[in-house]
Amino acid sequence: MTKTEQPGYHHGNLRRVMLDAALQAIEESGPTGWSLRELARRAGVSHTAPAHHFGDKTGLLTAVAAEGFELFATALTAAGDDFFEVGTAYVGFAVTHPAHFRVMFRPELYRPDDPAVSPARERAGQILAAGGRELSPGPGRDRTTTVAAWSMAHGFASLYLDGALADGAEIDPVAVARDILGLTFGHLRPGATTPK
Amino acid sequence: MTKTEQPGYHHGNLRRVMLDAALQAIEESGPTGWSLRELARRAGVSHTAPAHHFGDKTGLLTAVAAEGFELFATALTAAGDDFFEVGTAYVGFAVTHPAHFRVMFRPELYRPDDPAVSPARERAGQILAAGGRELSPGPGRDRTTTVAAWSMAHGFASLYLDGALADGAEIDPVAVARDILGLTFGHLRPGATTPK
């Protein structure tokens, strides 16, 4: 359709193509259920070509994590200042970028201290912490509130992606996320009434 | 410490030894960061001996998941009827059995439909659902409450095990779990104390 032509020797776009192939493979078979050679075959290059872009397999996963944290930080930022919007965006990101998400929080798969990873990860952490401060019920409880909200969003996203919640019916994960965040944090919101 | 003697040809205890070796390897390098042959070497047997007990690598991981869900269901049951105790036990299990936990919720690693796995998993699910019912703020909200609590416990356990919460200071994960459960579900609790 578009310019999918691959000229002879130099691929010209290998890095991106390999990343996309990896993302698709991760969605299909998990973060370790594929081989570098298989991806290279799919991309139509020799089995060592990717090494020039990522070094080794861990390097490819590091690149996935780095891109993931970048997209993640962007998505959280775009959600604005509202605590619930940030929480919803957290789950939204996981649903939209399942392969990135699955790698990002499994530091034994990649090099977490890589300079391409750490800054974005910390940027995301800052946004989450800000959300916790906003909703904290009192001084000294910021960290607890942040951890609580983070756990809620992260746990729901993980359970959903792992299929643990699929008891037959299809669900709209983002809507459910909104629901459970409201149930558990609604009472902390200014001017909220306890459900009951 | 007891009968650690390995007679010549027949190991006599290979299944358990392999399981323990796998659990240790998983703690050290993640659920896929080791080789079957390496475990066999550690156990002092040939590289195909484990096949007679587990079939293949996936079979070994299936056995880990099965044992995990058994222990998990037992731990949740032992926590009693109190919602907060169940939530705390969830995190306690993850901290106490990190290797099991890491495998259990990653169905692409094993055979989730294996008859050794499903019953125990469902048993655990029943206990969680009962906890949700207990705390539900109204009819029709049972499922939401269950998912919320499950997400909270699961998310915190996952983040803790993955080292995402380690911002320098050591924490007591079970105590923090109690804390965040209180913050988010305390307002749903009937009265002050005394669960009947």
Add this chain to the structure above:
DNA sequence: GCGCAATGTTGCCAATGGCAAGATAGGATT
């Protein structure tokens, strides 16, 4: 133009998971 670094290739190696065929042993049957 030209040189050189980036990009890609082929050939090779040790390690891995798994299969097939054979060895061993411990218990059940007789």
Add this chain to the structure above:
DNA sequence: AATCCTATCTTGCCATTGGCAACATTGCGC
């Protein structure tokens, strides 16, 4: 007790994998 029988374990083998080394090609900067 002799024998069979089956679970357990071994050796030998194969295709696949990740990674290294050496070489080929290309396009960009000077």
